[in-house]
Amino acid sequence: MAKLTTLKPRLKVIDTRRIKPVYGEQRRISGSARVGLKRRIWVRDAGHCCMCSRAVDLHESELDHRIALQFGGDNSERNLWTLCTDCHDGKSAREAAAGQPDEEALKHAVPEGNQVPGFVGL
Numbered sequence: 001m002a003k004l005t006t007l008k009p010r011l012k013v014i015d016t017r018r019i020k021p022v023y024g025e026q027r028r029i030s031g032s033a034r035v036g037l038k039r040r041i042w043v044r045d046a047g048h049c050c051m052c053s054r055a056v057d058l059h060e061s062e063l064d065h066r067i068a069l070q071f072g073g074d075n076s077e078r079n080l081w082t083l084c085t086d087c088h089d090g091k092s093a094r095e096a097a098a099g100q101p102d103e104e105a106l107k108h109a110v111p112e113g114n115q116v117p118g119f120v121g122l
């Protein structure tokens, strides 16, 4: 008998206002490294949401993958940006529902900033 594999159910459209969808791959960046990275990206983005341009407090913002890891995005800073919680929740929900990168997000570019060429993820 074949070994049972654990299949995660597809994420459904849920109210994610409080619950952050967990994409397993995002755990590659975690802990204090993630906090430092989040701050650096937030500074690069001048403390603004990259989708709606709203000014966001560091602690109220989300470090997000413009193209989610599950859709082939990577952990480079060219693929990381700051989103407000509303945009982040909406983007996550649309991605989960569509099963593909969010078209709204792709209309926005990651701001040019002080890139750190040596950053190769964690």
Ligand SMILES: [Zn+2]
Pocket (backbone or CB within 6 Å): 049, 050, 051, 052, 053, 054, 083, 084, 085, 086, 087, 088
């Ligand atoms: Zn926003």
